Amino acid sequence: MARTVRFHQTGGPEVLRLEDLEVGEPGPGEVRIRVDAIGLNRAEALFRSGRYIEPVRSLPARLGNEAAGVVEAVGAGAAGLAAGQAVSVVPNFSHNDYGVYGERAIVPACALLPRPDGVDAVSGAAVWMAHLTAYGAMVELGGVRAGDVVVVTAASSGVGLAAIRTARRIGATPVAVTRTRGKRARLLDEGAAEVVVSDEEDVVRRLAEITGGRGAEFVFDAVAGPGVVELARATAPGGTVFLWGAQSGRPTPYPGFDLGMPALNLRTYTMLEVTRDPQRMRRAAAFIGSGLRAGSLRPVVDRLFPLEQIVPAHRHMESGRQFGKIVVTVDH
Structure with a gap:
C-alpha cells in the first residue's frame, strides 16, 4: 500500500485526498518508482x-506527471532501467493514464530520464518540465537566434525563469514581463536583461524603447487573452508569438487583422510536442543536461511542501505569489 493523492470530483484544491492504495507491479513498458x-x-x-485542455475521463482520478525518485521494479521491455537507479519523470503522458502524486507510482519507461550525479530529488523534480517547455518553444520550434530579443510573460513562474536562462544560453536577450514591481530585482538577478512591470508601465512603449523601435523577435506568453493584441504590437515584423498558457482565462483574439495584417507568426504550443517525439526529446535532454552540468541552467525552487500538505501546496500554486517552482517532498 502507498499513500496516493486522488480526487473524487473536480473542483478546488480541497477535493484532493490522500488515500492508501495498492500500487501493483509494472506492466510491459512500465516502471514502478519510489517517489521522493x-x-x-x-x-x-x-x-x-475540470478546465484542462484534456477532460477528466473517469473519477476518482490521479494527478501529476513530474517527479524524481528511484526505480523499484521494471516491467518487460523497459530496457536501460534497473532497480535502484535514480531517475526523473518527464511529462509525456496523460493525467488520465498515470499520476505521480504519491509515495510510489507506475509510469511509462519512456517518461524516465536518469538523474545526473549531483542532482538531488528536489532539483530533479523541478528542472525538466520548465526547461523542456522553454527549450521546445525557443530552440526546437521557434528558431530563436543569438541577438534576438525574447519577451517572457509570467516571468517569475518556473517556466518563465527557465525561459530567461534558456535565452541567455542561446545568446538572446530576455526581457521579463511581470505584473508587480516586487519581483523586479529578483528577475534581474536571475538573468533578465530588462524587466517591464505591466501594472505600471505601457508594455508596448517600453518594449519599443528596449528594442530600438524594431520590436521583439520572439514572445513567449503564458497569459493569452486580450493582452495578446498588445504583445503583437510589440513584435518585430516576421516575429513569433508563442502561446503556451492561458492564465488570463479570457478569450484570445487573433490580432493580425486588427493591426493591419502585419507579418506576424502566432501559434499555440505545449511541451508534449517535444516529450512525445523521441528525436526532439533526445536533443532536449542533451541541451538541458549540458546546461545543468555547466551551471547555465538550474531550477529555481520557491517552496517545499510535504505530501501531507498537498491541498495547501495547490492553494499556494493558484495564489500566483510564488517565484519559481513549488515542490512536494515525500518522506519514506
Whole structure:
C-alpha cells in the first residue's frame, strides 16, 4: 500500500485526498518508482478543476506527471532501467493514464530520464518540465537566434525563469514581463536583461524603447487573452508569438487583422510536442543536461511542501505569489 493523492470530483484544491492504495507491479513498458519529490504544474490545477485542455475521463482520478525518485521494479521491455537507479519523470503522458502524486507510482519507461550525479530529488523534480517547455518553444520550434530579443510573460513562474536562462544560453536577450514591481530585482538577478512591470508601465512603449523601435523577435506568453493584441504590437515584423498558457482565462483574439495584417507568426504550443517525439526529446535532454552540468541552467525552487500538505501546496500554486517552482517532498 502507498499513500496516493486522488480526487473524487473536480473542483478546488480541497477535493484532493490522500488515500492508501495498492500500487501493483509494472506492466510491459512500465516502471514502478519510489517517489521522493514531485514538481507541481499549473496543468494539474486545471485538470483537477475540470478546465484542462484534456477532460477528466473517469473519477476518482490521479494527478501529476513530474517527479524524481528511484526505480523499484521494471516491467518487460523497459530496457536501460534497473532497480535502484535514480531517475526523473518527464511529462509525456496523460493525467488520465498515470499520476505521480504519491509515495510510489507506475509510469511509462519512456517518461524516465536518469538523474545526473549531483542532482538531488528536489532539483530533479523541478528542472525538466520548465526547461523542456522553454527549450521546445525557443530552440526546437521557434528558431530563436543569438541577438534576438525574447519577451517572457509570467516571468517569475518556473517556466518563465527557465525561459530567461534558456535565452541567455542561446545568446538572446530576455526581457521579463511581470505584473508587480516586487519581483523586479529578483528577475534581474536571475538573468533578465530588462524587466517591464505591466501594472505600471505601457508594455508596448517600453518594449519599443528596449528594442530600438524594431520590436521583439520572439514572445513567449503564458497569459493569452486580450493582452495578446498588445504583445503583437510589440513584435518585430516576421516575429513569433508563442502561446503556451492561458492564465488570463479570457478569450484570445487573433490580432493580425486588427493591426493591419502585419507579418506576424502566432501559434499555440505545449511541451508534449517535444516529450512525445523521441528525436526532439533526445536533443532536449542533451541541451538541458549540458546546461545543468555547466551551471547555465538550474531550477529555481520557491517552496517545499510535504505530501501531507498537498491541498495547501495547490492553494499556494493558484495564489500566483510564488517565484519559481513549488515542490512536494515525500518522506519514506
